[in-house]
Amino acid sequence: MKVSGDEDWRLMGQDKYLFGASFEFRKYEPPRIDWDHDHCEFCLVKFCADQGEGCFPDGFVTENKKHWVCKDCYEDFRDRFRFKTTDSVHYFEEKAKDK
Ligand SMILES: [Zn+2]
Numbered sequence: 001m002k003v004s005g006d007e008d009w010r011l012m013g014q015d016k017y018l019f020g021a022s023f024e025f026r027k028y029e030p031p032r033i034d035w036d037h038d039h040c041e042f043c044l045v046k047f048c049a050d051q052g053e054g055c056f057p058d059g060f061v062t063e064n065k066k067h068w069v070c071k072d073c074y075e076d077f078r079d080r081f082r083f084k085t086t087d088s089v090h091y092f093e094e095k096a097k098d099k
Contacts, residue, residue, distance in 0.1 A: 010042035010073060015081060018067060022084040023060040023074070031065060042073035060085070 018041060028047040030036055037048040040059065047068050048055035060069045063086070074083065 008076075010076075014041055014077075018062070018069075018081055018083075020082045020084065021067070022063050022086055023069065024063065024086045025058065025060050027058045028056065028061075028068070038068045040070040040073055041067050042069060042077065045070050 028038070028049055030038075030049050036050070037046050037055065039046055040056075046055045047057075047059055047070075056070055059071060060074045060083075061067065069077075077083065
């Protein structure tokens with residue numbers, strides 16, 4: 001039986017710093033004024049404040065605001081990494097309603 005495979009191309013040792021991490025779902029905000037984007041820790045999609053092409057405007061960020069994870073990766077890895085969420089409950093409730 002396969003449980004979110006170890007061979008997933010997005011896995012690059014993130015468990016060292018993201019295992020059991022707490023996340024908040026929020027709009028992307030650059031950490032500094034001279035900084036304009038970050039990448040998903042897993043699939044490396046871009047998060048940008050200006051919502052340019054190919055950029056995600058929001059995602060999951062760790063409490064220390066250092067690591068961003070996109071919605072898809074968050075859902076794919078939340079069980080494996082035992083991710084915790086703080087104020088993102090609404091996101092999952094909204095999603096459940098869509099089904
Ligand atoms: Zn991702």
